[in-house]
Amino acid sequence: MKKNFLAYGLVPALALGTYGTVGAQPLAAANVMSEQGGTGQVAAAAEPVTQESLQTLHKELEQQLYQAQELQKRLNAQLGSLEKRMTKVEKKTNEPRVDIHGYGRFRWDKQHFTDFKGTNRKSVWLNLFVNHRINERWSFHSEHEFENSLSTNHGAYEPDGGFEKPGGKKYSRPVLQLYADGRVGDVNVKLGRYYLQSPYKFTFDEKIDGWQASYGIPTRWGRKANFTLNSGNTYSKVFYGDTENKLDIWAEGGSGNVRVLSLIGEIPVAKNTNINTHYGRITRRNDNLRRKTFSLGFDTKLNRDLKFWAALAKSDSNSLNKSHVLQLQYKEARADIPGSFDIYVKKYLQRGHTGMTNWFNDDIVDPTHGDYIEELKQQNPDAPDNKPWQYRAGEFNGIRIGADFVPVRNTKLLVNYTFGKQGLFDAGQGKLTGKRNHYSFFRTQWEVYF
Template identity: 70%
Template sequence: MKKKMMVGGLLPALVLSTCGLAGAQPVAMDTLTAMEQNPDAGSQMRASTEPVTQESLQEMRRQLEEQLQQAQELQNRLNAQLGSLEKRMKKVEKKSWEPPVEIHGYGRLRWDKHRYEDRNDPNDYKTIWLNLFTKYRINDRWALHSEHEFENNLTTNHGAYEGQGGYNEPGGKKYSRPVLQLYAEGRVGEVNVKAGRYYLQSPYKFTFDDKIDGWQISYGIPTKWGRKANFTLSAGNTYSKIFYGDKENESNYWNEGGDGNLKVVSLIGEIPVAKNTNLAMHYGKIKRRNDRLERKTWSIGFDTKINRDLKFWAGIAKSDSQTLNKSHFLQLQYKEARPDIPGSYDIYIKKYLQRGHSGMTNWFNDDIAEFTHGDYKEENIANNGNDKVFQYSRWGEFNGLRIGVDFVPTRNTKLLINYTFGKMGKCLDKDPGRRYDYSFFRTQWEMYF
């Protein structure tokens, strides 16, 4: 009788144990299958008990399958609950650490001094700037960005974009764009997309450095160096003075206001070619819509880390202008000033030949020329003093050096000091004529928030 009770309790125990352990399901099924296929197995045990019929085995199999199905359904419900909980936790984390609206920016206090060989009075400018950036997350793939700039020239008390002559005076820019950027950015598949008013900057800010109203698409290709090769295509409209003083410009040769109806097309390639070296290329075209006057620009350059603390840049550019149309630069920098690392600093030296029509918008890189339009006017007395003859020319070339130091005294601040000196030519012909001594000194304090 005891043996019958042991056998009678063995099979239910086997069923319960296999239901509790998901990994034991195949073993339980195999055991029942083996017992069905080999009823003579365990003959000694069955010899001392009542025989197990085929019907009883099928009933136990059915019960076991029901229990296994219930266990599987319970496991599926638990998995669904865990997945839902994980999604809710991610939403909570996103709300806690990634708010839908972000606002940051920086302020600048700047003092610039220009000295020209042929002028007795040096130009001295003191300005204050405030740039605010906003980001609104539409969803996980798209966001809306904006940049707002507020500036005041403390020397002349003129506001943003007014120029040295004021808004309604000669030399004023006659327009205002306090909203420098306003664009949507997101991803369509593996392609990054921008649309609106955004900042288009060529590699090293060498040939194009301005805002345009249009669209941009960029695509990255992974490389073995761990960095992507990025290709960026941009198109839109911009406000530019690229044709101001251009001898190929027949419609408004000396129009200070420039022309806002300019179409821009730009293609940029940035390709890692070694572990610490990147190659950068740019093709740009700007065309005035009303008379189809256009300018094309090409540039190529590279940057490389010579060692842990030493970095080198170089680049050349050329345009299809009939005047001065070739530029180049070389820069060597030691260390790097990072606003998030107090005490960090860098020291650099830059040699460059910058010419007017090598750039699509900026005549000179890094604010070398004057703030308004960089032209030059001479007044000569003719006919025994009875007539005044104005001779216009534009600074067409600068060839010189810049030495600079950047330092981070406290977190989220930076002090920039640089001194530029060299020769500046005034003509727009192939020969700039006489070159004048020129120097430019800048001190700037930046605060980030």
């Protein structure tokens, strides 16, 4: 009895004590406790549990765990590689290496001058954009613009008889933009021929052949403060009627031999408010005649649907050197949201020498400038020498009222009416004559995006 008592008491105690000290599995202890036939005898065939056997079992389990971890790593690597390949396929689908899109415009313009017959032009425009993604950081872009007059069936840039002949133009824009853009470190870079627009298109709105560098600084408002430097060659009429223009003060045509330097700052100063600045310097290479222009403005959201902006501009010219603009807009017409619309009113005083390129922005027409001059001559044969020189204008002071509407997705209908006074200008004296004639401009335009 004492031997049986020892067998049934000491062996289980040893097994349980060993399990607790070296971490043996409960299954090993159970094997030691296995019985045969209910006789209480320990199975003779059971292997004895020792410190060495438990350590061996522990090492085998560690090896199996290591192999499982290695297998998991290989599976994770394969899944990561598959995910990268799927991302590349999705990017090629959603961001193709070559992308072509654009928009068409069907336009009707009508202009009226005091005692002077204005133009009435119907035209169709097509702008095509081609984007080529070179790699993850660089892309190549081009824009091609074509126009055809539905009134005369002549293209905008068709010579139709030669230089300065009816229907002909002095310049061509089949390749409006052609440039590469990318990143160098944290700086966005643009190289080639591209459109440069100052804030609100107030003092500069023209293409240049040159380069651009832009850098953004994060702000507490969640929008970056952007500073953009531009330099290159451009086309400008700004020296027309400038008293310091000694080459030909009467020449209403512009020059393409002009160098431009432009610095633009767009700075968020509140949640819904931005301050915009533009410093520009333009130099004619022929005689090194130089003009500097500065503008300062801001835009803000008064509430969810109402936006207001205002700007002032001044140049270092001796005349026509101050301008301002105010605009209030309700809602916003977005081509991707059918039924969206906006209504706006703009008040501005714009003078010729506060710009750096064209004589007037916003499609305001001086009868002696722009694409309409030949048509104006044809429509006013009784003007002295068949030339409307008495209608030279150096400023416009007026109001524009407009509305935009998106009837269906990727289309937009624009209607605006501009009216006010054009201050007549004596180019030889470089100043206004004091006479102001009425001027109005009406535009209806249908845009289709594709």
